[in-house]
Amino acid sequence: MTRVFNFSAGPAALPEPVLRQAAEEMLDWHGAGCGVMEMSHRGKEFTAIIERAEADLRELLAVPANYRVLFLQGGATQQFAQIPMNLLGGGSADYLVTGTWSKKAYNEAQHLAAPLGGRARLAGSTEAAGFNRLLRADEMQLDPGASYLHLCSNETIHGVELGTPGQLPESRVPLVADMSSHILSRPVDVSRFGMIYAGAQKNIGPSGLVIVVIRDDLLGRAVPATPSVMDYKVMADSGSMLNTPPTYAIYVAGLVFQWLRAQGGLAAMEARNAAKAALLYDFLDTSDFYDNRVEPASRSRMNIPFLLRDESFNAAFLTGAQAAGLTQLKGHKSVGGMRASIYNAMPLEGVAALVDYMREFAARHG
Amino acid sequence: MTRVFNFSAGPAALPEPVLRQAAEEMLDWHGAGCGVMEMSHRGKEFTAIIERAEADLRELLAVPANYRVLFLQGGATQQFAQIPMNLLGGGSADYLVTGTWSKKAYNEAQHLAAPLGGRARLAGSTEAAGFNRLLRADEMQLDPGASYLHLCSNETIHGVELGTPGQLPESRVPLVADMSSHILSRPVDVSRFGMIYAGAQKNIGPSGLVIVVIRDDLLGRAVPATPSVMDYKVMADSGSMLNTPPTYAIYVAGLVFQWLRAQGGLAAMEARNAAKAALLYDFLDTSDFYDNRVEPASRSRMNIPFLLRDESFNAAFLTGAQAAGLTQLKGHKSVGGMRASIYNAMPLEGVAALVDYMREFAARHG
Numbered sequence: 001m002t003r004v005f006n007f008s009a010g011p012a013a014l015p016e017p018v019l020r021q022a023a024e025e026m027l028d029w030h031g032a033g034c035g036v037m038e039m040s041h042r043g044k045e046f047t048a049i050i051e052r053a054e055a056d057l058r059e060l061l062a063v064p065a066n067y068r069v070l071f072l073q074g075g076a077t078q079q080f081a082q083i084p085m086n087l088l089g090g091g092s093a094d095y096l097v098t099g100t101w102s103k104k105a106y107n108e109a110q111h112l113a114a115p116l117g118g119r120a121r122l123a124g125s126t127e128a129a130g131f132n133r134l135l136r137a138d139e140m141q142l143d144p145g146a147s148y149l150h151l152c153s154n155e156t157i158h159g160v161e162l163g164t165p166g167q168l169p170e171s172r173v174p175l176v177a178d179m180s181s182h183i184l185s186r187p188v189d190v191s192r193f194g195m196i197y198a199g200a201q202k203n204i205g206p207s208g209l210v211i212v213v214i215r216d217d218l219l220g221r222a223v224p225a226t227p228s229v230m231d232y233k234v235m236a237d238s239g240s241m242l243n244t245p246p247t248y249a250i251y252v253a254g255l256v257f258q259w260l261r262a263q264g265g266l267a268a269m270e271a272r273n274a275a276k277a278a279l280l281y282d283f284l285d286t287s288d289f290y291d292n293r294v295e296p297a298s299r300s301r302m303n304i305p306f307l308l309r310d311e312s313f314n315a316a317f318l319t320g321a322q323a324a325g326l327t328q329l330k331g332h333k334s335v336g337g338m339r340a341s342i343y344n345a346m347p348l349e350g351v352a353a354l355v356d357y358m359r360e361f362a363a364r365h366g
Numbered sequence: 367m368t369r370v371f372n373f374s375a376g377p378a379a380l381p382e383p384v385l386r387q388a389a390e391e392m393l394d395w396h397g398a399g400c401g402v403m404e405m406s407h408r409g410k411e412f413t414a415i416i417e418r419a420e421a422d423l424r425e426l427l428a429v430p431a432n433y434r435v436l437f438l439q440g441g442a443t444q445q446f447a448q449i450p451m452n453l454l455g456g457g458s459a460d461y462l463v464t465g466t467w468s469k470k471a472y473n474e475a476q477h478l479a480a481p482l483g484g485r486a487r488l489a490g491s492t493e494a495a496g497f498n499r500l501l502r503a504d505e506m507q508l509d510p511g512a513s514y515l516h517l518c519s520n521e522t523i524h525g526v527e528l529g530t531p532g533q534l535p536e537s538r539v540p541l542v543a544d545m546s547s548h549i550l551s552r553p554v555d556v557s558r559f560g561m562i563y564a565g566a567q568k569n570i571g572p573s574g575l576v577i578v579v580i581r582d583d584l585l586g587r588a589v590p591a592t593p594s595v596m597d598y599k600v601m602a603d604s605g606s607m608l609n610t611p612p613t614y615a616i617y618v619a620g621l622v623f624q625w626l627r628a629q630g631g632l633a634a635m636e637a638r639n640a641a642k643a644a645l646l647y648d649f650l651d652t653s654d655f656y657d658n659r660v661e662p663a664s665r666s667r668m669n670i671p672f673l674l675r676d677e678s679f680n681a682a683f684l685t686g687a688q689a690a691g692l693t694q695l696k697g698h699k700s701v702g703g704m705r706a707s708i709y710n711a712m713p714l715e716g717v718a719a720l721v722d723y724m725r726e727f728a729a730r731h732g
Contacts, residue, residue, distance in 0.1 A: 008406045011613055019393050021402055026389035032372030033693065037572045037618070040374045040694060073439040073574060074595060077609035081593030085566055108594055115591035118378030168471065201610055206403045207572040208439055208612025225481035225591045227447030229440060243443035246574025246612065247377055252403070257665055308372055327399065328406055 005350035008328035009156050009341040011201040018255040036251040041244050050331055053254030057166035060260055063190050070212040071240040071250050074179045076199040080108035087227040091147040099131045099155025116223050133295035141168055148174045149184040154182035154300055157332045161300035182302045186270035190257055194218050202341045205253035208246045211364035269344055275349045276342050277301035283355045307337035313365050322356050371716035374500055375522050375707040377567040383652035384478050384621040402617040407610050410468050421622030423548045424497035429556050431512035436578040437606040437616050442546045442565040446474035451592040454482055457513040464498045482589050482607025499661035506535055514540045520548035523698045527666035531555055548668045552636035560584050569709045571619035574612045595677035600663040635710055642717045673703035679731050690723050
């Protein structure tokens with residue numbers, strides 16, 4: 001068995017110790033005589049698993065006591081619908097659009113707002129600039145009476161990240177943030193948000209799980225057309241178990257949380273992620289063979305899109321990378337080029353191997 | 367490691383060869399250099415996995431060409447909402463209630479029907495009889511103009527199964543059946559249904575996956591308040607990949623489908639399941655220590671609830687069973703007593719061990 005350095009944007013590489021433990025426990029979890037996949041979600045074994053997962057996540061993110069943690073299904077895409085169902089409340093919601101994912105969220109809110117008896121409003125967009133940076137303060141027209149203000153704090157496809165609290169829009173309405181592709185990569189001040197959510201398949205665990213952290217005063221506002229299983233209050237009241245949750249995904253996520261704590265938590269992860277990103281960006285910035293077009297202050301530490309200035313080398317670049325054990329580097333079809341997703345589970349050595357390969361490839365073809 | 371005989375109603379026991387293969391492939395699937403959990407859902411490896419899973423499922427269930435197979439999230443409970451969203455179309459839907467699960471489906475349809483601009487109608491119920499049998503023809507008042515007729519063909523909690531086509535209600539409207547707890551346990555004539563659906567965590571694989579098989583003329587009828595990710599047509603058009611599907615659960619389900627084919631398919635499984643159920647029912651019927659109150663023609667082969675006539679022995683029965691490696695036999699809290707769920711992955715030896723234990727326990731305490 002040879003493990004590659006897997007730069008997939010998601011589902012993405014997971015820490016090897018997590019996978020080894022999951023494999024070892026597949027047929028028998030802690031002497032239970034069966035694996036986690038085979039356990040009743042209401043039994044004492046799985047109760048211990050989900051309770052520890054929540055406690056570890058709360059500690060990692062320093063979640064305040066007045067926020068609830070929900071383990072849900074359907075991915076961020078289902079949240080795009082669930083958010084207006086739960087939070088629109090017959091009003092108008094503001095959306096900031098800084099890339100493909102925040103645009104999808106806005107489009108879904110537009111699709112649903114009228115049938116739900118409300119409105120979704122575009123409060124700012126960098127689409128005309130090619131989604132290559134965060135919004136500037138003077139580009140946002142915020143509604144102080146909005147039900148909420150939605151943003152995506154890391155755009156997986158365009159490589160734009162809202163990394164520091166100072167980059168958050170000035171607003172008193174509840175902020176709702178899609179953090180799918182950078183959650184747990186750095187500390188975050190949860191109290192600045194009404195709700196944060198993240199599909200698991202980048203920095204948390206397997207796909208099929210989405211995590212919602214929501215301030216408790218935002219529960220109980222769902223409109224009548226909301227399915228019970230999509231009502232945050234119903235799920236909060238039932239401990240995310242109105243029905244059977246995605247138990248195995250929650251278990252693997254819990255192993256990832258334990259691994260993150262063993263690494264030193266989010267401050268330690270931030271230092272490692274900053275070093276990894278700097279290694280690649282510094283190389284890109286000194287290269288005339290490669291190009292990254294995201295403004296420096298808006299650059300993501302997790303998803304780094306780059307172009308070969310001569311795109312005729314793209315196929316050879318990918319073939320050579322694959323042969324060197326560097327996989328999933330092809331950029332999203334909507335932007336072309338390449339993309340290196342370097343989530344928590346990607347070690348510095350993986351990024352170093354990528355930079356070595358890129359330098360060598362450029363020397364051969366430049 | 368000692369594996370128990372696990373009688374959990376779900377998440378439930380999986381075939382041991384499936385779990386062994388999943389464990390072996392956890393870090394490296396077929397030389398890909400990463401595990402299935404870490405793969406892009408749009409790459410060639412996962413595409414091969416999902417395509418084979420669908421092909422195997424189609425072969426097992428003999429799915430006609432004019433039906434689509436969808437791999438979705440949210441469990442049967444989310445389908446309880448998704449079905450009226452997609453199929454009500456401003457009309458009225460009929461619901462047959464024969465146990466907890468069909469009642470939940472009906473309640474959710476009632477919850478949503480008015481906001482969606484339609485109606486959900488109770489077309490028959492055995493609740494007054496204690497959910498101990500199927501509905502008789504003269505107990506159903508069917509609306510020939512209904513948008514659809516919903517039923518649950520195996521009630522996991524009450525142990526009532528609609529097993530043969532002759533037990534289906536006479537109706538020309540699209541039949542929609544929740545088959546969560548007996549799908550793949552016996553052949554089924556899919557063409558009799560407009561749609562069948564099943565949460566995976568009983569006879570298919572891990573929780574977090576729900577399978578929908580829907581006739582293609584029923585696609586494209588969703589009301590405007592339907593989230594995109596819950597619109598059957600959108601999901602059918604995108605090959606269940608509007609967003610990231612629950613990839614690992616689909617992979618394990620695919621391994622289960624391969625295992626089922628290796629066992630001889632659904633006709634062979636039906637013979638084994640009939641033998642397993644007969645072993646337990648025959649014992650129950652000759653015992654005056656235990657009791658099963660479901661009418662014989664309505665009895666489930668998958669979920670067999672039973673009572674100790676003297677309930678003061680319940681705790682001792684469960685403790686002794688656990689010590690004998692027979693787990694998860696406690697009945698659902700709503701009905702009490704015991705329940706043995708004996709899905710495809712439960713071998714005949716497991717049922718024989720249970721009957722031996724029950725006989726011995728009765729001899730000691732009877």
